[in-house]
Amino acid sequence: MPRFTPQNAAEAAEIIARAAAGNQPLEIIAGASKRALGRPVASNDVLDISALRGIISYEPAELVLSVHAATPMSEIEAALSEHQQMLAFEPPDWRGLLGSGGEPTLGGVVACNQSGPRRVRAGAARDYFLGFSAINGWGESWKAGGKVVKNVTGYDMSKLQAGAFGTLSVLTEITLKVMPKPQTATTILLPSLAGEVAIALLSQALNTPYEISGAAHLPAVVARRSGVAAAAQGGAVTALRLEGHAPSVAFRVEAAEVLLGRGERLDAAQSAQFWREVGEVSPLLPAEGRVIWRLCPTPSAAPEVLQGISGAFASAEAYYDWGGGLIWLSLDAAAAGPDAGAAAVRGAMARAGGHATLIAAPAALRTAVPVFTPLPGPLEALARRVKQSFDLRGILNPGRIQEGH
Amino acid sequence: MILMPPPDQAVLARRTQIVADLRQIVPGDGVIDTEHERRAFECDGLTAYRQLPMVVVLPSTTAQIVGVLRYCTAHNVKVVPRGAGTSLSGGALPLEDGVLLGLGKFKRILEIDTANRCVVVQPGVTNLGITHAVQGLGLYYAPDPSSQIACTIGGNVAENSGGVHCLKYGLTTNNVIGIEMVTMDGEILRLGGKHFDSGGLDLLGVMVGSEGLLGVVTEVTVRVLPPPPGARALMIGFPTVEGSADCVADIIAAGIIPGGMEIMDRLAVEAAEAFVHAGYPLEAAALLIVELDGVAVEVDHLVALVEEIAQRHGATSCRASQSEAERLLFWAGRKAAFPAVGRLSPDYYCMDGTIPRRRIGYVLARITQMEQVYGLRVANVFHAGDGNLHPLILYNANIPGELERAEEFGNDILRLCVEVGGVLTGEHGVGIEKRDLMGTMFNETDLGQQQRLKCAFDPASLLNPGKVFPQLCNCAELGRVHVHGGQTRFPELPRF
Numbered sequence: 001m002p003r004f005t006p007q008n009a010a011e012a013a014e015i016i017a018r019a020a021a022g023n024q025p026l027e028i029i030a031g032a033s034k035r036a037l038g039r040p041v042a043s044n045d046v047l048d049i050s051a052l053r054g055i056i057s058y059e060p061a062e063l064v065l066s067v068h069a070a071t072p073m074s075e076i077e078a079a080l081s082e083h084q085q086m087l088a089f090e091p092p093d094w095r096g097l098l099g100s101g102g103e104p105t106l107g108g109v110v111a112c113n114q115s116g117p118r119r120v121r122a123g124a125a126r127d128y129f130l131g132f133s134a135i136n137g138w139g140e141s142w143k144a145g146g147k148v149v150k151n152v153t154g155y156d157m158s159k160l161q162a163g164a165f166g167t168l169s170v171l172t173e174i175t176l177k178v179m180p181k182p183q184t185a186t187t188i189l190l191p192s193l194a195g196e197v198a199i200a201l202l203s204q205a206l207n208t209p210y211e212i213s214g215a216a217h218l219p220a221v222v223a224r225r226s227g228v229a230a231a232a233q234g235g236a237v238t239a240l241r242l243e244g245h246a247p248s249v250a251f252r253v254e255a256a257e258v259l260l261g262r263g264e265r266l267d268a269a270q271s272a273q274f275w276r277e278v279g280e281v282s283p284l285l286p287a288e289g290r291v292i293w294r295l296c297p298t299p300s301a302a303p304e305v306l307q308g309i310s311g312a313f314a315s316a317e318a319y320y321d322w323g324g325g326l327i328w329l330s331l332d333a334a335a336a337g338p339d340a341g342a343a344a345v346r347g348a349m350a351r352a353g354g355h356a357t358l359i360a361a362p363a364a365l366r367t368a369v370p371v372f373t374p375l376p377g378p379l380e381a382l383a384r385r386v387k388q389s390f391d392l393r394g395i396l397n398p399g400r401i402q403e404g405h
Numbered sequence: 406m407i408l409m410p411p412p413d414q415a416v417l418a419r420r421t422q423i424v425a426d427l428r429q430i431v432p433g434d435g436v437i438d439t440e441h442e443r444r445a446f447e448c449d450g451l452t453a454y455r456q457l458p459m460v461v462v463l464p465s466t467t468a469q470i471v472g473v474l475r476y477c478t479a480h481n482v483k484v485v486p487r488g489a490g491t492s493l494s495g496g497a498l499p500l501e502d503g504v505l506l507g508l509g510k511f512k513r514i515l516e517i518d519t520a521n522r523c524v525v526v527q528p529g530v531t532n533l534g535i536t537h538a539v540q541g542l543g544l545y546y547a548p549d550p551s552s553q554i555a556c557t558i559g560g561n562v563a564e565n566s567g568g569v570h571c572l573k574y575g576l577t578t579n580n581v582i583g584i585e586m587v588t589m590d591g592e593i594l595r596l597g598g599k600h601f602d603s604g605g606l607d608l609l610g611v612m613v614g615s616e617g618l619l620g621v622v623t624e625v626t627v628r629v630l631p632p633p634p635g636a637r638a639l640m641i642g643f644p645t646v647e648g649s650a651d652c653v654a655d656i657i658a659a660g661i662i663p664g665g666m667e668i669m670d671r672l673a674v675e676a677a678e679a680f681v682h683a684g685y686p687l688e689a690a691a692l693l694i695v696e697l698d699g700v701a702v703e704v705d706h707l708v709a710l711v712e713e714i715a716q717r718h719g720a721t722s723c724r725a726s727q728s729e730a731e732r733l734l735f736w737a738g739r740k741a742a743f744p745a746v747g748r749l750s751p752d753y754y755c756m757d758g759t760i761p762r763r764r765i766g767y768v769l770a771r772i773t774q775m776e777q778v779y780g781l782r783v784a785n786v787f788h789a790g791d792g793n794l795h796p797l798i799l800y801n802a803n804i805p806g807e808l809e810r811a812e813e814f815g816n817d818i819l820r821l822c823v824e825v826g827g828v829l830t831g832e833h834g835v836g837i838e839k840r841d842l843m844g845t846m847f848n849e850t851d852l853g854q855q856q857r858l859k860c861a862f863d864p865a866s867l868l869n870p871g872k873v874f875p876q877l878c879n880c881a882e883l884g885r886v887h888v889h890g891g892q893t894r895f896p897e898l899p900r901f
Contacts, residue, residue, distance in 0.1 A: 061654035062761050062792070084660055113602060124602050126610055127579050142854045143847070146828040148759045149572065150791040152565045152614050153829045153839070153846060154873065155855050156578060159610020163603055180660035203520045207543065209631040209700070245660075248703030255700070298599040300520040325601040355604025373604040378592045383606050385861035390854070401605055 003046045009133065009141060009172040012049055016170065016395060017139025019045065025398045028166040030070035033095050033102035034112055038165050039371045040363045042399040049107070052172055060085055063149055064130065065178050069107030069171040076106055080178055088179040089125045090116030092279030097292065097360055107171045113163035116279035117214040117241070120206065120322040126162035128177045134161065134169035137391025147175045160386070166397040167405075168390040182243035186253045187214065187266040187274055192235040195219065195320070196303035202323040203300060205240050205260055210252040214241030214275050215323040222283045222319045228274045230264045238263075239278075241271060278321055284330040291340045292330050292360035299324035301352035308348035313341060333361070340369045349373070372401055406809070407454065407495075407837050410871045412502035416482055417459065423482060424460050427504070430472035435510075437461035446487065446505050450552070451495040451838055453754075453808055458485070458499030465510040467585070467593065467623045474621065475591035477504060483867050484589070486617040488528065488560030491552040493755060494836025496564060496616045496872055506621065508559050514538045515624065521599045523582060525626045528559025532566070535627060544629040547574035550832070551740070558625050565614030567832035569665045572790035573698075574630070576832070578613040583626035586612060588619075589863040599626060611858070616834050617869040619862040633698035636664060637708050638735040641715045642689030642722035646670060647766035649691040652718040653789045654762060656695065659714060661707055664698035666790035667739050670769065673746065673784040673797070677738035680745035685738055686722045693789065694739055696732070739786070743797065746784045750799035753784075754811045758822030759831035762792040771821055772796060779814040781807075793831035794822065820845050835873045843875050852876075 004026075006012035019026050025043035029035060030050045049070050056066040060083040067076060073091065080086055091109040095101065108114075115124040131145025144157035161168060193201065198217035205212050216239045218231070226232040231239070240260070242252045257263065266274055277283060284292060297305045302324030310316045315332035331341045340361050349356045355373040358366060375383060380402075387405045390396075394405060416423070424438045437443055438460050448455040459482075464470050477484050483503035490497050499505045511527035514534070518524070519542055524535055532553040535546040549568035550556055556566065561577045562584065574580070583597035596609035603609060612619055643649040649668050656663065669677065669685075669692045678685040685692055693715075697707040708725050715723045726732035738745070746753055760768055765787070772783055784797045796818055800811040819829050819839060823846050829839045843852060852874060859866070860880035870877060 059761065059763070061658045062763065063657060064761070083658070113607070115602075119601065123575065123579055126602075126607060127575065136854060140850045140854070142850045144851060144855070146759070146846075148761060148792050148827050148831075150567060150576070150759050150788070150793045150831040151828040152567075152576075152832055152834055154835065154843070154852075155611055155619075155858060156565065156614045157611065157855070157858075159578065159607045159613075160858075162610070163605070163607045168606075180657070180662060183660065200520075203522075207519065207522060207631055209634045211699070244699075245703055245706055247706045248700055251700050251702045296600045296602055296604070298521055299601075300518075322601055353598045354600035357604060375605065378588075379594055379596075379608075382588070382592075382594065382608065382861065386606060386608070386858065389857040389861040 001044050001046060003048055005048045005051060007051045009052060009135065012047065012052070012170060012172065013135045013139045013141050015047060016135050016137070020138050020393050020395050023393055025395050028170050028397050030105040030107050031072065031103035033100050033104045034098060034108050036098045036100055036363070037112060037359065038400045039366050039403065041397050047170070049170065055079055056173060063178050064147055064175060066147055066173060066175040067106055069174050070105045073104045073106060073109065084181045085178045086181040087128065087176065088118060088122040089128055090118040090279060091125060092116040094280065096285050097281045097287065099287065099360070106174055110162050110174055111164060111166045111171060117216065117275045117321055120215050120325065121211065121213040126159050129158040129162050129174070130177055131175040132158060132161060132171050133173040134171045136169045137393060137395045145175065149177050165400045167387060167400050168396065170396060184246050184249055185241060185243040185268045185271045186249055187271040188240045188253060188257060188263040189230055189266065190238040190261055190263040193217070193238050195306065198236070198238040199300065199303050199320060199324040201238060201260060205256065206323050208256065208259065210242060210256045211244065212240050213243045214239060216278050216319065216321045218283060218319040222317055225283045226274065226277055228266065228270050230266060230270065231274055239274065241275060281328050283319060284317060284328055287330065287360045289333050290330045291333050291336050291358065291365065292328065293341070293345055293356055294359045295327040295329060295345065295349060295354065295356040296325060297327065297349055297352035297354040302327055305348045305352045309344055312344040338368070340365050342369045346373065407841060409456065409500065410877060412500070413481070416502045420459055423480065426476060427460060427462055427473065430476060431462055431464050431469045435463045435465060437463065446490070446499060446507065449490040449492040449495060449497040451493055451498065451836065454495050454498050454837060456499045456501055458505035459502055461505045461507060463507045463510055467587065470587050470621055470623060471591045471593060473504065473506060474587055474589055477867060478590050478865065481865065481867070483870055485869050486563070486621050488557035488563070489531070489555050491556040491560065492564060492834065492836060493757070494830065494834040494838040496834050496836040498837055500871065508557065511559070511623065517542070518599065519544065522629055523599050523626050524629050525624065526558055528562070528622050528625055529557050532556050532558060532561055535629070539629050543631055545632045546580065546627055546629050548577050548580055558627065559622050562613050562622050562625055563615065563617045564834040567793070569667065569788065572666065573662050573664050578610065580628045581613055581625060582628050584609060584612060584622050585624035586620040586622050589865065589868045597626065616836065616873050618859055618873060619868070633664065635701050635704055636696055636698035636732060637704050638694055638696045638726045638732045639708060639711055639715070640685065640724045640735045641693040641695065641720045642686035643691045643693065644689065644719060644721055646691040646769050648718050649693040650762055650765040650789065652693060652715055652720070655714045655718065656711055659710060661710060663695050663790060665694070665696040667694045668692065668787040668789040669739065669742060670785040672782065673742050673786050676745040676749050676784060677742050680748060681737045681741050683734050683738035689721055694735055742786045746797045746799065751801045751803065754798040754800060754815055756794065756796045756798065756815045756818050757830050757833040758819050758827055759791065759793045760822050760825050760827035762789065764825040768794070768821060768825060772818060775814060775817055779810050781811060781814055788831070791831070792827065816842060837872055840873060841875050
């Protein structure tokens with residue numbers, strides 16, 4: 001298996017141009033921690049851009065960070081922490097979920113539009129993606145966006161690259177908007193609610209002006225696996241996070257409890273651990289012998305979606321994040337069968353609206369089953385034309401999202 | 406002057422037939438062809454440019470839009486979509502040989518879904534109309550462009566409109582979660598919905614801000630939010646513009662993201678004060694307005710922190726609003742800044758570049774130098790939190806050559822924005838206004854990639870051509886060739 005390891009963007013462009021000339025597809029990797037995410041790429045050749053790393057510029061007062069695409073997340077988090085700043089979309093570490101090693105990089109996070117629990121309030125990776133340099137499928141280096149926080153010059157190509165899983169271009173430089181880290185955080189845990197009651201309560205909470213920045217519900221069997229003692233006492237937990245300046249958090253926690261009911265309070269450290277687990281899907285791990293799905297339904301329809309799936313699979317274990325806008329679902333692989341439960345999962349989702357992605361499953365299953373929600377014909381045709389407008393010959397991560405392109 | 410592509414004489418020759426055919430698709434008063442009535446659509450907010458459209462079509466159903474676009478594709482007729490026509494960059498400037506497709510009849514609010522904090526509307530609903538529809542339920546729509554009383558959500562989607570509060574609450578793109586659109590070949594597509602994010606390629610993300618070049622938006626689902634329970638504003642005077650910019654940097658470095666943060670220079674302050682008597686400090690070289698919003702305890706806490714930071718930066722005056730009436734008074738001058746400046750001069754030209762905030766002192770000094778060169782005055786208002794500059798160039802259109810001078814001055818300001826690491830437009834869009842400057846920010850490869858994307862949506866380049874890109878493109882060619890290292894692509898195509 002040929003492996004190309006360019007030392008800079010110019011070398012990467014040359015390799016892609018040669019691959020394009022020879023119609024030889026490339027699998028794009030950097031830290032390789034998310035190689036098992038999406039469909040297996042139809043390619044024998046690997047383009048490893050992990051040498052394209054390092055911070056290019058970081059201006060805390062401008063809220064702008066520019067890095068080479070393969071900069072490890074750990075390096076970025078360390079630099080931001082020094083100035084009490086963060087990536088507000090809270091990208092989770094999915095190495096446990098995907099059973100992978102490697103080093104998560106910002107390029108991978110952005111390419112997969114990976115966002116954590118704070119997404120419900122703060123937005124997704126795509127919402128913080130200001131600009132980039134990249135290489136398209138002809139080996140041309142190109143750029144879009146800018147290095148300032150407000151910009152509408154030209155098409156918003158950043159949105160399209162976020163979540164393209166490297167199928168449109170290879171990102172080489174990335175500029176993000178960063179945000180101040182909240183001074184403190186408190187999480188309220190409300191005990192023993194049924195799923196549909198919990199989702200209604202989370203919706204009510206998100207409709208208050210108390211700036212809820214985490215809204216999850218873990219049924220009893222899942223909550224018990226939490227490493228946070230207060231969450232693992234046996235029953236279901238419904239969790240609300242409040243962050244910000246200390247006097248404000250204290251006031252809002254009290255006001256939220258008056259409205260929604262008294263709960264157990266997690267301090268900042270426990271809160272951080274609890275939401276890290278929620279983002280990393282650790283309450284459903286280990287995934288041995290299981291397949292794991294990620295569902296994004298219309299939030300209020302989430303309990304009904306899960307009921308539908310649980311009716312089909314007694315083995316289903318799941319929890320809600322984003323006030324119901326995200327369901328993490330684990331099925332017994334044998335019970336789910338040769339389609340990994342896709343028919344039941346997507347059938348339940350069809351009524352709710354939204355999409356479902358098969359996240360953790362053996363490569364053979366991720367080849368056989370549509371990993372991403374199949375698109376209606378005209379949209380599928382448009383997605384194909386968009387792919388071709390960046391990568392006519394299908395050189396970059398072909399098949400990662402959709403078979404054939 | 407900005408030139409538009411030469412009209413297609415073959416289309417103009419068929420005008421009578423085209424109008425008759427369009428009447429079959431959109432019956433009644435939906436097709437406007439008298440010169441007198443078309444005149445109302447000849448320009449948008451960039452009023453220096455006017456063009457009578459070949460015909461105006463005002464459909465009232467999505468099926469009619471499908472019919473019109475299919476017809477135009479089949480007959481090679483260009484289409485310019487238009488909302489309320491408030492674009493400041495000429496995005497809705499008609500074409501002599503094109504259909505002007507007005508979405509003004511799409512005014513219904515289709516669904517209010519409080520459980521999922523979203524509202525589904527037709528594209529002709531005004532920005533403020535959304536907030537009016539949900540404020541009784543304790544919700545609002547956050548992006549607030551200054552034209553919000555008139556501008557439509559469809560236009561906001563096309564332009565990715567911002568507003569005073571977007572540092573904290575985001576632009577249109579961060580608050581739109583779904584659309585229905587029709588492509589130039591008449592296909593109805595739904596992107597997004599009430600759920601989070603896209604399951605595959607984020608086509609919704611690239612539709613927002615595409616300036617009407619990729620599709621016609623026929624329905625929009627927006628996120629609505631509970632409004633902050635309270636807000637207070639600070640009005641802070643500084644002896645230098647740099648002092649105010651440094652203060653802004655320190656507020657952000659202290660971990661505070663204000664709801665709004667605006668700087669006005671001396672000329673803008675003088676004009677605003679004379680107009681609304683807000684009590685602005687006339688001795689200051691720069692006025693900084695900071696608005697902090699949230700629960701009362703947080704607002705009071707942050708007001709104290711900001712006051713302290715302002716003192717450290719040599720503020721000559723600092724007042725925090727003590728009542729809602731006072732807060733609104735502090736804002737009154739800023740909100741009236743454009744009309745106030747309009748009283749100083751028969752005409753003004755509003756620019757919209759964004760710069761890294763740390764370069765503000767340098768940029769304003771350079772603009773002052775340019776005022777001498779061009780013999781025109783500039784008043785500056787500035788979304789300070791996100792570095793979005795709005796220099797207002799004062800001129801008199803009745804003096805021959807003065808508009809051209811104002812435009813050239815504006816172009817120089819935008820080139821300067823790019824030179825210091827900024828961009829051509831923060832929120833008004835490229836349209837025709839900044840089209841010919843795109844080359845200062847992007848090279849041929851960058852623009853070629855953007856145009857190839859356009860080809861994926863509109864291969865015949867019939868939708869709003871002549872906007873955003875300084876050169877028309879030939880999609881068949883773009884699909885095949887590439888890598889032209891600096892040399893001009895397709896010399897046979899018109900540059901305009």
